[in-house]
């Protein structure tokens with residue numbers, strides 16, 4: 244008889260211990276009914292990933308223990324089913340929680356916790372802070388189910404050789420890795436390649452069980468998979484979807500063989516779009532907002548954010564406000580209205596000239612003798628921010644901000660103005676990619692909300708903040724192709740200024756961009772969280788001092 248394995252590629256909610264436990268019990272029942280005798284849940288499934296400083300609270304750890312017991316009790320009648328459940332555990336009963344808990348996974352069978360494995364490799368880079376909370380385990384864990392000896396690993400364990408090698412030495416015939424591995428562009432291929440190295444080193448097939456869902460800035464994309472002992476893909480689950488995924492494991496003369504469905508590879512744009520959509524949907528949904536709203540300017544950034552929001556939430560949960568100023572071009576109105584109509588979202592207009600005049604009049608005596616400058620530009624952005632926040636207060640919808648990564652890097656945005664809001668959807672998408680993604684979305688309709696949502700003119704007109712007459716972004720910033728390339732090298736790859744210059748970029752451009760990045764740290768600290776889609780975003784994986792004299 245082959246062993247049927249089920250992977251709970253599900254969307255858990257951080258801190259919803261009862262809800263997560265029930266979800267696992269339901270998955271166990273469904274898997275069992277379908278013939279599975281091993282259920283793999285993702286890393287820390289019981290509490291969601293990442294619970295951050297909740298791990299420092301003894302009451303949280305106790306509640307997680309209780310939820311693990313609830314899963315054991317709720318599945319006790321499923322004779323012969325082994326459940327691998329990810330959960331935190333105080334290192335010693337009654338020990339203080341400070342940095343002393345385990346990132347664990349237990350094997351549950353017949354209503355009992357049979358054995359508990361502690362993660363051995365604790366990631367502490369990029370968005371990970373696991374050494375703040377956990378102590379590392381030091382022993383492998385191998386258990387048997389239906390005659391197959393399974394070696395258990397937790398995520399980062401499988402990015403090193405030793406834990407898989409030790410599991411193999413302890414008799415494992417199959418490696419089961421449970422994961423919470425945040426998305427960035429290209430991560431799917433990186434994971435498969437890294438797991439292939441473990442397979443090559445041990446000669447064992449491997450099942451990779453992964454989480455799906457958005458949690459604050461990070462998104463987990465599912466795409467669980469299995470590799471045969473020869474490194475070929477035996478199973479690949481769909482990305483960005485909840486699914487119970489099954490694989491059949493056969494004992495053959497040559498070793499374990501697996502049979503399952505293999506989802507096709509996807510384009511980077513499709514991944515990026517789905518990550519942004521899931522990030523918005525889960526932030527809005529898991530935080531209980533009735534919907535979202537944004538200022539629609541007739542420019543490309545707010546257009547892209549609107550298209551993402553509608554795919555994430557549906558047109559009935561998104562509203563837009565056009566707030567023209569004296570500098571707003573006619574085509575901005577026309578295109579904003581056109582776009583709202585194409586997507587069927589609510590669209591309102593509030594002119595900001597009266598408020599602008601009132602502010603200027605109030606300040607006039609104090610500003611006497613001084614020329615207009617960015618002060619007046621920022622006043623307009625702040626009036627818009629105030630109006631959007633008033634709508635949010637009155638109706639409960641969260642304000643989506645529209646700043647892109649190029650703007651977040653250079654501080655080309657107004658504090659308490661266009662930065663005011665709850666969730667910064669495209670803060671990790673550089674401007675050049677904003678254009679590419681807008682074109683991609685016009686040509687594709689992944690959520691059935693309609694192809695071509697963005698009027699062509701929004702994509703082809705030169706970007707402008709429209710905060711003074713005839714303003715263009717390129718008057719204040721280097722061309723976006725140059726800015727984005729320098730940003731990728733300096734910010735995402737940590738390249739020194741001199742290396743970027745040697746690579747052929749103009750010294751003045753490199754110095755200007757890197758100086759802007761440095762002096763705008765204070766702004767980013769006050770920016771809303773937003774979806775991380777690159778190897779390095781302006782979020783948890785960018786922790787620079789604000790007060791800082793180092794340049795290079």
Ligand SMILES: Nc1ncnc2c1ncn2[C@@H]1O[C@H](COP(=O)(O)OP(=O)(O)OC[C@H]2O[C@@H]([n+]3cccc(C(=O)O)c3)[C@H](O)[C@@H]2O)[C@@H](O)[C@H]1O
Pocket residue numbers: 617620621624650654655656657658660661707708710716719765789
């Ligand atoms: N180190 C520091 N720590 C804490 N606070 C610091 C600070 N340095 C300045 N500040 C404060 O920040 C203020 C300056 O920041 P802020 O008020 O935001 O204004 P600022 O950065 O001077 O100007 C915003 C720029 O963004 C452009 N913009 C605005 C809106 C949208 C867009 C767009 O295209 O999307 C572009 C606008 O045209 C203007 O060039 C200072 O007056 C000071 O109060």
Ligand SMILES: Nc1ncnc2c1ncn2[C@@H]1O[C@H](COP(=O)(O)OP(=O)(O)OP(=O)(O)O)[C@@H](O)[C@H]1O
Pocket residue numbers: 537538539540541542543544545546564565566567568571627645646661706707708709
């Ligand atoms: N006339 C407007 N009506 C409504 N919202 C506006 C208006 N102008 C700016 N905003 C809001 O402020 C954000 C910053 O926009 P701004 O036009 O200053 O720069 P941008 O980076 O070119 O953005 P966009 O490409 O969306 O215009 C916009 O994305 C939008 O949410």
Ligand SMILES: NC(=O)CC[C@H](N)C(=O)O
Pocket residue numbers: 286366397398399400402422423424425
């Ligand atoms: N949760 C983890 O251990 C994740 C670490 C791992 N290297 C990843 O991102 O895939």
